[in-house]
Amino acid sequence: MxxxxxxxxxxxxxxxxxxxxxxxxxxxxxxxxxxxxxxxPGLGGGVVGQKGRPMRKGRVVPLVGLSGAIDSAPRIASGIVELDRVTGGGFVRGSALLVGGDPGIGKSTLLIQAAATLARRGARVVYVSGEEAVAQVRLRAERLGLADTDVMLAAETSVEDILTTLADGRAPDLVVVDSIQTLWTEVVDSAPGTVAQVRTAAQAMIRYAKESGATVVLVGHVTKEGTIAGPRVVEHMVDAVLYFEGDGARHFRVLRAVKNRFGPTDEIGVFEMTGRGLREVPNPSALFMGARDTAAPGAAVFAGMEGTRPVLVEVQALVAPTTLGTARRAVVGWDGNRLSMILAVLEAHCGVRFGQHDVYLNVAGGLRIAEPAADLAVAAALVSSLAGVALGADCVYFGEVALSGAVRPVAHAPARLKEAEKLGFSRAVAPRTKPGEGEPPALAVAPVDQLVDLVARIASGRSVETGGPRRVASAT
CATH class of the missing domain: 2.20.28 (Rubrerythrin, domain 2)
Structure with a gap:
């Protein structure tokens, strides 16, 4: 031995x-x-298999004519539009995906719904649960109204037993393993959930996906920092890593791709948690903009982009005199370093002082914004809160603020304006664009070249959109 x-x-x-x-x-x-x-030695680094096994005939193919091989392995549309959007059009045959998220966020619910939809279309789907018994999974399927689908269920944690069962008969189209931290293999002498077990089990399932052509979806636990538990090498091994975001205080969930070898990594899928499972949200802007207080100062509507989808979200700011020696800065849903930069630009180039004020910034609805196009909306919300002047309820903001105080153009401006018009907005504050760039917008656009121009209008109590007086308050 x-x-x-x-x-x-x-x-x-x-x-x-x-x-x-x-x-x-x-x-x-x-x-x-x-x-x-x-x-x-001889187990290929812990992967179930044999040492020095010659590759089967047909495993080595010439690079010329590779397009024919691609055509023979099309994507498998899950039937859930928001999921297909994030994956790039559906599951790729022979690929491995890793889905992470907080406990109870809806990972298992989403995958059960996707498995049931594919089974109704005639696909062979296997759902392997390492955390629940078959009766428990079936009970959830009955609650979701999916008990009549032909999804094969199994409650197993042994990698060897799972692979032997999958090899019996026709290869499945989709295999869901919930979760990878519960699997264990005989080639590693450690408890399930350890780094060695997770790495070896994941490598065995990925090898099965590549050899059989089945799509394997691995569910992963997350740590208290929000990252997928286990070694980071697992994320490098799989073809796509998806994060399911949200919390129990809100009824919507966001599916985001942080890695995707076969599609984009900047798309999001939005779902709403209901009593019958997850429901797709085709218009996230209407969800994020619900119950908006249009008369409160410190709120600006940002016209953003998530991949190819325009999304409107409200940016809320609260500027209040500090009672401590050092002013506090708190940010939810945006980059804290970016907020510090905007505050520095407002003080250096616009004369707006925040040194004796606490600043709180929040992106309403729990959405997380990463693009710099939100700079102008954040600056407008900050000045609006400090001056006590409510911004126009029918106006959206977008634009990148440079360190010099200049407002720079951003990509996809026509798509942002079109989404704002669809939701009933009639005006926009945005960077000046060059003539001939895209179709003329239907909205009334107020171009802004310098941030100081926007600050002056808000601080003087005039609306940037109409120029009319509202309430005079000083921001300096």
Missing amino acids: AKRTTVYVCQACGAATPKWAGKCESCGEWNSIVKEAGAP
Whole structure:
């Protein structure tokens, strides 16, 4: 019998060392290194298989004519439009996806709905649960109204047993494993959920996907920091990594791709959690803009882009005198460093002082904004709150603010304006565009070249959209 080696593996990042240490040199975590028994030589680094096995005939193909191979493996549309949008048009045959999210966010619900939809279309779908019994999964399917679908269920955690069962008969079109942290393999002498078990089990399932042509979806737990638990190498091994975002206080969920070898990584899918499962939201802007207080100062509507989809969201700011020696800055849904930059530009080039004020910034609805086009909306909300002047209820804002105080153009301006018009907005404050760039917008656009121009109008109590007086308040 081959002799097993002993290694010390960091449970945070998966780095292996020949001896124990109190601190991992790769990730810097303390007390995260655990002694594990490595796989014996000849198992290909712990993957179930044989050493030196010759590749089967047809495994090596010439690069010329590769398009024919691609045509023979089309995508599998899940039937859920928002899910297909994030994956790039559906599941790619032979690919492996990793889906992460907080407990109870709806990962299993989404995948059960996708599996049931594919089964109704005649696809062979296998759902393997390592956390629940078959009766528990069937009970959830009955609550969702999906008990009549031909989805094969199994409650198993052994990788060897799962692969043997999948090899019996025709290869399935979709395999869902919930979750990867519950699987274990005999080639690794450690408990399920450890770095070695997660890495080895994931590699075995990915190899099965590549060899059989089935799409394998792995569900992953997340840590308290919000990242997928287990070694980061698993995210590099799979073809796509999807995050399911949201919280129990809100009824909507956002599916976001952070890695996708076969599609975009800037698309989002929006769902609403109901008593009958997840419902698709075809118009997220209407959801994020619901119950908006148009008369309150410090609120600006931002016309943003999530991939190819325009999304309107309200940016809320509260500027209040501080009672502490150091003013506080709190941000939810935006980059805190970006907020510091906008505050510095407002003070240096616009004469707006925030040193004696606490600043709170929030993106309504829980959406997370990453693009710099929100700079202008954030600046307008900050000045509006400080001056006590409500912005126009029928106006949207977008534009990037430079360190010099100039407002720079952003991409997809026509799509942003079109979405605003569709939701009933009639005016927009945006950077000046060059003549001939796109079709003339139906909205009345007030071009802004310098941030100081926008600040002057708000601080003087005049609306940027109409120029009429509202309430005089000083922002300096």
